[in-house]
Amino acid sequence: MNAPARYAVQGLLYAAFIAFVGYFANAPTYEPLAPGYALVRLSFSHGAQRKEPCRKRTAEELAKLPPNMRAPLDCPRERSSVIVELEMDGELLYRIVAPPTGLAGDGASTVYRRLTVKAGRHHFRARLSDNVKGEFNYAAERSIDLGAGRALLIDFNAGQGGFLFRM
Amino acid sequence: MYARSLLASQVTAGAPGGGAAAAALKGVERAFDRAFGGTANPLRHLGALGFFLFWVMAATGIYLFVFYDANVEGAYHSVERLMLKQPYAGGVIRSLHRYAADAFLLVAVLHLVRELVLGRFRGFRWFSWVSGVPLLWLMFASGVVGYWLAWDRLGQFVAIATTEWLDWLRIFGEPLARNFVAPESIGDRLFTLLLFIHIGIPLALLAGMYVHIQRISHADVYPARALACGVFTALLVLSLLKPAGAQGPADLASAPQTLGLDWFYLFIYPVMYWRSAGEAWALVIVVSLCFLALPLLPGRGREPIAQVSLANCNGCARCFADCPFGAIVMESRAGAAHGRPNAVVAADLCAGCGVCVGACPSATPFRSGETLVTGIDLPQRPINALREALEGMLASTVAPAPRLVVFGCDRGVRAETLAAPGISVFSLACVAVLPPAFVEYALRNGADGVVVATCGEECEYRQGARWTVARLTRRREPRLRANVPTERLRIVAAGRGQEALFGRALSEFHAALKRLPSARAAGLRPVARRSARRAG
Structure with a gap:
């Protein structure tokens, strides 16, 4: 192969190389969310109530303990699971029983879940139980206009009154 | 007669391996030889090209580092400013940084395939093969973090997808993805951390590349000047023709609907959302383990040593x-x-x-x-x-x-x-x-x-x-x-x-x-x- 032909072929091969790199560096396009859909994210971290209530130690029990460990209350560490139900337009969209974290089961229950829903106006109802009886002691509902591509965050913060709906 | 018998025994003892795939590969390489010459043939110097592209990324990365604001507000805007205010300096350099990263991964995968086809993964070569597998992980990790740093819509998608993928492992007390549920949940320190990770992982990668070539002497880590110039010029032309753009600032109140994805580094995320995070983990772990186990395959038996x-x-x-x-x-x-x-x-x-x-x-x-x-x-x-x-x-x-x-x-x-x-x-x-x-x-x-x-x-x-x-x-x-x-x-x-x-x-x-x-x-x-x- 003579020199001009070699350089021409080299040019073609380099062109093919950058065409390949340039194309797959940006294309084909990807649709993480289909057109006409929106995203609902249910996400919170909440420490549920303890499975057993705290108990006051008797004087005899306190006397048996080393002086530096004589706490007046005996609080079992294990927490109950958190149960969450999310309904959309009257139908159950998602339900989860989130156990407490930690080896002793005394940590917060955490939930992170992404749900794809059709865009439009929806009525959401969320309920949460954080006690051993399984009673839903927190509930909230909201009608929200979810445009295509929008992301609704449903958070939970007991200190702020329970469920928080944020766009 | 003695020489003939010696010849016959030698030919039998040293019969080369490789089947049709190896023959086809050699045919392609010889065709490239005719165009590039042996010393500048990119297919024969993929490892050296990898080193060269690493240094291109390092040099361009240092320049980008100078102008980067490592905080929530500044991350995207500093990158955008770089692209707009100095299109023929910072803009080209950012594009070079990104395309060199893509080319780096491409040559690494081609290098792996070439060695696989030629059967160079067992026997005395096992260490070079096995030590190369973690390098792929480090390359992907480095590339993925790089996309976070730009903090555009793609960076937002990559950040959330990566944390959702990691959360599947259940090794974190609280889901990492919760850090990206709302704008106020992200702190400036996250970007400082990401920046350090984006510098630290490539340094670990460089150390790994050094280990990777420890069992060969006179390692081919510098491509011929003609090859280096050719590849650099090609990437420069690509950077000028198609500058790496941004896809709009990240907005955690919305979910990206259409993205221009870098399929070299980010292919696993579509796989994850198509199937599941667990299956995506299974895919990468099984593939990695298969690569690591390849040297255990029975071979032709070792030649006696000197x-x-x-x-x-x-x-x-x-x-x-x-x-x-x-x-x-x-x-x-x-x-x-x-x-x-x-x-x-x-x-x-x-x-x-x-x-x-x-x-x-x-x-x-x-x-x-x-x-x-x-x-x-x-x-x-x-x-x-x-x-x-x-x-x-x-x-x-x-x-x-x-x-x-x-x-x-x-x-x-x-x-x-x-x-x-x-x-x-x-x-x-x-x-x-x-x-x-x-x-x-x-x-x-x-x-x-x-x-x-x-x-x-x-x-x-x-x-x-x-x-x-x-x-x-x-x-x-x-x-x-x-x-x-x-x-x-x-x-x-x-x-x-x-x-x-x-x-x-x-x-x-x-x-x-x-x-x-x-x-x-x-x-x-x-x-x-x-x-x-x-x-x-």
């Missing part, structure tokens, strides 16, 4: 300098003949190629001993057997001049198919087994010309062809002596399957020799062959 004869090793360290796999070290040992450090062969590193034998000054056939014992030798194919076979062949050849002796390689061109009256062929474990003195020895003992068939750029043992050419052209010890007429020596680079090419070169050389006087008439006086001495 052995050192302390009594004949003078500690010159030429074998140490020439070993392609760093399998030889020089150590002081009791019983050494000259009291200097002697060669020691590391059994697990030795390929049994015999490149060291050709480097050994004591491997000259002119030595007077009844048996030629070298400082270092291959026990299964001692150099003495080659001398005996050569002597026997030259003594028994009655063909008219010019008489040719051909030294080839088991894994290279099938020179033995061209053996004919007057053409004697010797196939070696690697052509670099041949000490240059054998060329002179053949010419003095009846050969009119010597052909050395190297595998060129396809050398199975990396440096065999290179060292052979350097020794025979008197650029490397042991050199061919100055009194050997170079017109009687022809070095031909021809790989397996290029028998026709080799045949033409052989014919041309044969015709050229006919125009020369005989070797004896040219002043190459014969030496007393051992067979003759024995008879006397």
Whole structure:
């Protein structure tokens, strides 16, 4: 192969190389969310109530303990699971029983879940139980206009009154 | 007859591996050779290209670092400002950084596929193979974090997808993805952390690349200037034609609907959302484990390793300098003949190629001993057997001049198919087994010309062809002596399957020799062959 032909072929091969790199560096396009859909994210971290209530130690029990460990209350560490139900337009969209974290089961229950829903106006109802009886002691509902591509965050913060709906 | 049987046994013992895929790959590489030449052929220097692209990324990354604001508000805008205010400096440099990263991954994957197809993952090569697998993980991790830093819509998608993927492992107390549920959940320190990770992982990658090449000497880490310039120019043209753009600032209140995805680094996320995070983990873990387990596959069996004869090793360290796999070290040992450090062969590193034998000054056939014992030798194919076979062949050849002796390689061109009256062929474990003195020895003992068939750029043992050419052209010890007429020596680079090419070169050389006087008439006086001495 003579020199001009070699350089021409080299040019073609380099062109093919950058065409390949340039194309797959940006294309084909990807649709993480289909057109006409929106995203609902249910996400919170909440420490549920303890499975057993705290108990006051008797004087005899306190006397048996080393002086530096004589706490007046005996609080079992294990927490109950958190149960969450999310309904959309009257139908159950998602339900989860989130156990407490930690080896002793005394940590917060955490939930992170992404749900794809059709865009439009929806009525959401969320309920949460954080006690051993399984009673839903927190509930909230909201009608929200979810445009295509929008992301609704449903958070939970007991200190702020329970469920928080944020766009 | 003795030489023929030696030849036959050698060919059987050293039959090269590789099937149709390897043959096809070599065909493509040879086609590239015609366009680029062997030294600038990108397919033959993928590892060196990887190193080059790493340095391109490092240099461009330092420039980007200067202008980057590592905080929530500034991350996107600093990148955008760079692209808009200095399109022909920062803009091009950012594009180069990104495209070099894509090209880096591409050449790494091609490098992996090439070594896989050529069967270079087992035996003494296991360490290089296994140490390369984690590098892929580090490359992906580094690339993924790089996309976070831009903090555009793609960065937002990558951040959330990555944390959702990691959360599947349930190794974090609280889901990492919760850090990206709302704008206020992200702190400026996150970007400082990401920046450090984006610097730290490439440093770890560089250290891994250094480890990766530890078991090979004279590693190919610098591509030829023509190749480096070609690749850099190509990436520069791409950066100018199609600058790497941003896809709008991140907005955690919305979910990206359409993204221009970098499929080189981010292909796993569509897989994850198509199937599940668990299946995406299963895919990458299974593929990684398969790669790691490949060296355990049964192979052809190891070649016996080189052995050192302390009594004949003078500690010159030429074998140490020439070993392609760093399998030889020089150590002081009791019983050494000259009291200097002697060669020691590391059994697990030795390929049994015999490149060291050709480097050994004591491997000259002119030595007077009844048996030629070298400082270092291959026990299964001692150099003495080659001398005996050569002597026997030259003594028994009655063909008219010019008489040719051909030294080839088991894994290279099938020179033995061209053996004919007057053409004697010797196939070696690697052509670099041949000490240059054998060329002179053949010419003095009846050969009119010597052909050395190297595998060129396809050398199975990396440096065999290179060292052979350097020794025979008197650029490397042991050199061919100055009194050997170079017109009687022809070095031909021809790989397996290029028998026709080799045949033409052989014919041309044969015709050229006919125009020369005989070797004896040219002043190459014969030496007393051992067979003759024995008879006397």
